[in-house]
Amino acid sequence: MNILIIGAAGMVGRKLTAGLVANGMLRGEAIARIELVDVIAPAAVAADGIEVVTRAVDIADPSVAETLIASRPHVIFHLAAIVSGEAELDFEKGYAINLDGTRYLFEAIRQAGKSEPYCPRFVFTSSIAVFGAPFPDKIGDEFFQTPRTSYGTQKAIGELLLSDYSRRGFLDGVGIRLPTICIRPGKPNKAASGFFSSILREPLVGKEAVLPVSENARHWHASPRAAVGFLLHAAEMDTSVLGARRNLNMPGLSATVGEQIEALRRVAGDDAVKLIKRDPDAMTAEMVDGWAKDFDASRAIALGFKAESSFDEIIAIHIADELGGELPK
Amino acid sequence: MNILIIGAAGMVGRKLTAGLVANGMLRGEAIARIELVDVIAPAAVAADGIEVVTRAVDIADPSVAETLIASRPHVIFHLAAIVSGEAELDFEKGYAINLDGTRYLFEAIRQAGKSEPYCPRFVFTSSIAVFGAPFPDKIGDEFFQTPRTSYGTQKAIGELLLSDYSRRGFLDGVGIRLPTICIRPGKPNKAASGFFSSILREPLVGKEAVLPVSENARHWHASPRAAVGFLLHAAEMDTSVLGARRNLNMPGLSATVGEQIEALRRVAGDDAVKLIKRDPDAMTAEMVDGWAKDFDASRAIALGFKAESSFDEIIAIHIADELGGELPK
Secondary structure, eight states, X not given: OEEEEETTTSHHHHHHHHHHHHHOEETTEEOOEEEEEESSOOOOOOOTTOEEEEEEOOTTSTTHHHHHTTTOOSEEEEOOOOOHHHHHHOHHHHIIIIIIIXXXXXXXXXXXXXXXXXXXXXXXXXXXXXXXSSOOSSBOTTXXXXXXXXXXXXXXXXXXXHHHHHHTTSOEEEEEEEOEETTOOSSOOSXXXXXXXXXXXXXXXXXXXXXXXXXXXXXXXXXXXXXXXXXXXXXXXXXXXXXXXXXXXXXXXXXXXXXXXXXXXXXXXXXXXXXXXXXXXXXXXXXXXXSOOOXXXXXXXXXXXXXXXXXXXXXXXXXXXXXXXXXXX | OEEEEXXXXXXXXXXXXXXXXXXXXXXXXXXOEEEEEESSOOOOXXXXXXXXXXXXXXXXXXXHHHHHTTTOOSEEEEOXXXXXXXXXXXXXXXXIIIIIIHHHHXXXXXXXXXXXXXXXXXXXXXXXXXOOSSOOSSBOTTBOOOOSSHHHHHHHHHHHHHHHHHHTTSOEEEEEEEOEEXXXXXXXXXXXXXXXHHHHHHHHTTOOEEEOSOTTOEEEEEOHHHHHHHHHHHHHSOGGGTTXXXXXXXXXXXEEHHHHHHHHHHHHHHHHXXXXXXXXXXXXXHHHHTSOOOBOOHHHHHTTOOOOSOHHHHHXXXXXXXXXXXXXX
């Protein structure tokens, strides 16, 4: 089993790598090789019996994609993206990485298949940003894609290409529309959704966090642990049941900022909650208001994808996976 | 008023040109210039007081788009496309024209807007091929885009780009998802949907036609006259009511092949119907089965778009517009 992870230096990529190395297997086969690439070289990973290759690449460079599939990986995880806030601020960069970079990968795979049979499983991380307000109370599996960000547009286009290349037999794609990942560990990134994590992550360790939207703002969440589970299941699932509909709304948890804060209060007390500072920001509020708030993800659940059912559970996962199992004294 | 029509040599392009010249006005202004381009040079058109320019261009050539908008047209009609059957047979050509060619146009407009304000009305002809089976009985305005052809994929991507470029203020786009145009005059083209027209058009003038699908096959139709009406209305409508949702299912008529044939019988008699020869074709039948059959196009109707309500009416329009008002004796 030979695996390629594009965007391996990011948070989800690192956790996915750790999960694969811990399992040692994918799709019933021992993992022999993992190639980890990102715009900066991912950290090397110790893995007995697995050849781990790390490389810095720019997927917007048209010559790169061919080198990424030179070893004919059996499973490709494509996690690389310019995030929503940055793609909104830098129109050209967003299209270059999120659209062109993705298309170059698909094309390199198609070209490779011309000389000898090659049809890798391609797991594409899409986003609920493919949807745009106004929404029904719960977004169903057949709701239309009308993104209100360039990032969402680029992801929706990636999904369409993934489906068409799969239908034509060039690759075996699964697109997974991730909820916002919460609690995202580490430092804030440029995603406009970052505050959903920081208002929990920072107070849990006694630090202040900024809340730029109202407590009534509702959003759709899943933990990093759930996200890795989605990716592994997308790599292993039987795709013959997907037909031409290769892109799936992942399950998640719908919660308001107020509900997040009450879960924080239950876990870490009033003092933690007091560390959340209100600083309303109109641009962030407008973007968040244009995002999906709740889903009926029946199809993905029926296909075996699983997420959390409460923010207490999401906070507990963060404490277990990031804080050594307990809050700092 | 300066107008650019891309794909002007095609049937709809020629009728649109004739309609514009006949009106002499668009958006309340006298038409001063019309540029007609296509992969072959469109025929020159006599038009008193209007400068008519015709050119052969290849929109898949990255250098062409800039030349098309050099005169800063106020309204751009983009009708050019590799049709469904051909885009399915020639994967690379379909993507080059339908995706890259469209994107080059959008990009040229965005670049032009950097030096001085420029935000043309851009009318994009999309297609019901953005949808893929299985369908509800009637497809509503919020049904998701899961095309089952490369053509439909390319149109769906064009729509997403149109919306994003409109949202960012680079252009003022309206995407119209045309029903299958019926009765298409002239010779058959390479579209897999061509038989829907030929089974009426040919028998009306005493010629045989081939029916490759069953009489139960249901499809979604509008006349060429309705299509021109959609385009003109899309050019003139107030787009401020569209918000971020720039792409519209056009109204149309849902009918089975059997219902088409019965309308033909009413208009032209049993002898005409006998000229339809059954020759089932599995590839065509499979493609048609993957296309949309019926719509609730409430949004477009509320916005003022109008289509026919019976096949008798569609046949009458063909006789009026193509056959001089009466059937040959």
